[in-house]
Amino acid sequence: MARKPMNIKRLLMLGALLLISALIRNYLPSDQETHHTPASSSSSVERAAENHQSGVMVDASGQVSKTLPDDNDGSRHQRFIVKLESGHTILVAHNIDLAPRVPLQQGDSVLLHGQYEWNDRGGVLHWTHKDPANRHEGGWIEHQGKRYQ
Numbered sequence: 001m002a003r004k005p006m007n008i009k010r011l012l013m014l015g016a017l018l019l020i021s022a023l024i025r026n027y028l029p030s031d032q033e034t035h036h037t038p039a040s041s042s043s044s045v046e047r048a049a050e051n052h053q054s055g056v057m058v059d060a061s062g063q064v065s066k067t068l069p070d071d072n073d074g075s076r077h078q079r080f081i082v083k084l085e086s087g088h089t090i091l092v093a094h095n096i097d098l099a100p101r102v103p104l105q106q107g108d109s110v111l112l113h114g115q116y117e118w119n120d121r122g123g124v125l126h127w128t129h130k131d132p133a134n135r136h137e138g139g140w141i142e143h144q145g146k147r148y149q
Contacts, residue, residue, distance in 0.1 A: 054117045089122045099129035114139035
């Protein structure tokens with residue numbers, strides 16, 4: 001049985017469909033981007049620390065190693081130190097004028113999404129809340145299955 005040659009219209013249609021599917025795949029977020037997996041993403045904090053980067057949004061997970069007094073100068077911030085699985089520690093400064101306080105205790109596990117700022121003590125994570133002006137990517141803290149943002 002002889003095969004019919006594909007006509008030009010069909011070839012163009014097939015090419016257009018392939019192009020559209022490639023564009024959609026590149027512009028739609030992947031599962032990893034829409035569902036944060038901080039346990040495997042804590043390395044982004046270590047990379048930022050190693051490279052002395054600041055202003056980068058990162059995901060992380062770890063245990064609260066120490067709770068600190070609130071910073072009440074200007075906007076109030078709940079402060080605590082998180083130890084990542086790698087042993088790296090970061091200070092978290094969570095704005096409690098814009099987001100609810102997280103009921104934390106030493107040893108609690110947390111998932112974090114916020115903006116990392118490098119310093120020689122391990123770095124600071126802030127912007128762990130929504131931006132009321134909607135000009136900055138919002139962050140969050142998950143603790144005991146509840147998201148604080």
